Amino acid sequence: MSTAEDLLAEESRMIQSEKAATILYVDGVSVTFDGFRALNNLSFYVEPGELRAIIGPNGAGKTTMMDIITGKTRPDSGDVLFKSDVDLTKLDEADIANLGIGRKFQKPTVFESHTVFDNLLLACSGGRGVFQALFHRLANREKQRIEETLATIRLGDLRDMMAANLSHGQKQWLEIGMLLMQEPQLLLVDEPVAGMTDSETEQTAILLRDIAKTRSVVVVEHDMEFVRDLDCKVTVLHEGSVLAEGRLDSVQKDPRVIEVYLGR
Amino acid sequence: MTDYRQKYKMTPVLGWLLQDRGGMILLGILLLGCIVIPIGNLVVPAGSAFHVPTWMLGLLGKYLCYALLALSVDLIWGFCGILSLGHGAFFALGGYAMGMYLMRQIGDRGVYGDPVLPDFMVFLNWKELPWYWYGFDHFSFAVLMAMLVPGILAFVFGFLAFRSRVTGVYLSIITQAMTYALLLAFFRNDMGFGGNNGLTDFKDILGFDLQSDQTRCVLVVASAVMLGICYVVSRGITQSRLGKVLIAIRDAESRVRFTGYRVEYYKLFVFTVSAVMAGIAGALYVPQIGIINPGEFAPAASIEVVIWVAVGGRGTLYGAVLGAFIVNYAKTFFTGVMPDFWLFFLGGLFIAVTLFLPKGVIGAIPAFAGAGAVGASGTSGGWRDRLAAWRGNQGGKA
Known part of the structure; x- marks a missing residue:
């Protein structure tokens, strides 16, 4: 047997095992909007139970990346695999959500005309069919889970408040609570602390670290202090591809990262 | 504040019915009407102050059908944000289905005395009944079609529109196009629905004379009962988890x-249910009005329905019923007293409601101020605040 074949076989085995260990496998993804390359051969992997922060200047492709993973946008090329065997590029938003991928928007998006309780109820994992919903009755198990989540996001006292009347930070937390109700295995969180006070930011970091104990979390963030609080691996995006990856300290020392953030 | 432990222990249906003050009032009035109107018309002598004249029966029946149509629009617009500007099409299709039955009932009493063919077909020299008229000599078949045809059209239309994620003003525009296309189609003589003149000269329904007071009373009561049933169904839908998803x-x-x-499935469900309700409204409307013609497909007619709902109070269901009665009574009044001013009045009413009563008439009643679609996220405050705010804006611009 030639060494070249050996090497190839070895490499494919490595790729296989790499895929097997990932909950999210993004490989060589590119997407173009009207000639603008939003993502350019983007590749990264998230392991089960990992907390990952993704940073990058405006226009680096962070939100587009989330759109691709959650099925809102289709990539022009590349693979996106969930748990190494489900091809996410073939599914739509509802399918992907039901597979166990939750997404938090940059701007807090909750159901404003519903109470905090009903917001969580709607997000509660379980039947999503039209007729299931029509004849649905609140089960004790569901109620218990809602109560638990209310405690986690500290909105227990506001359960009957219309979501529209919550403060900005409370809405962010409610949205995170709704994601938890979906029982996702992978959570994508887009700028969770934008517009939050310092103490809210701190508490959010604690909350996300807590959540990451039982599932994988990908956080897109601008706030460096917050990313430091998360204390996790960081991926730096720039012009649609990965510029650097590693601990925050080492990434911050990377001359390319410094140039992208401070130069120009 | 609602205590959920208590709320969910109650029998759900009884629970949401009793909690719904506006709905209880509406159902009470409908029930009262079902008793008082026939007695007032048939038992109380004509000279009495409590006598309900026959012309009023026709008017009430018409308002009730319009109210049901408004209810169906509120169900999709108020609760799911689907602004249909073509709901008159479903109403008209239901009306045509009933009209076809009534035409077949005429039998050989038509002007030309043909036992099978309606007058307009004889006039057009048609030799035999088109296939799609088969079965309409049976009342039950016609009633089924009055619900099925609008339902199927809404299902197919909705499937294509919602699957392609057509929303907002684009959806409104294609619903307009749909009703306009049907308008043009039904104007054609060779469609086999009476063309420009539509279907008319009805004699009787199920063997009962359509001109008799008894029959008219039954039709008014039937309209009130259907409105009540559809209200309860709509309320049930909006109170379920499905209803919460719709609002979401x-x-x-x-x-x-x-x-x-x-x-898309949720939208499709509620859009189809709503179209069936509109079809039922049309089927009840035609025997009481005595005619159905393509004019019912006119885009302007569908837009007017949206105004009724906005005036009454969107997202409350009973508000839509109230709005249909208010605007249509005003229409009856103004077109009688000063016909030239009706459209100005209607336009002015719509502007005034949008500016000063964003929650409609219902929202202006303090006891109901919390109800309605615009409630939580819209600007709160009474009409005085709105007026003040509006004046402020004007001042700012000047």
């Missing part, structure tokens, strides 16, 4: 998708 779609559609719901 109205307020944050993409969030609902990312929560794992298939938004």
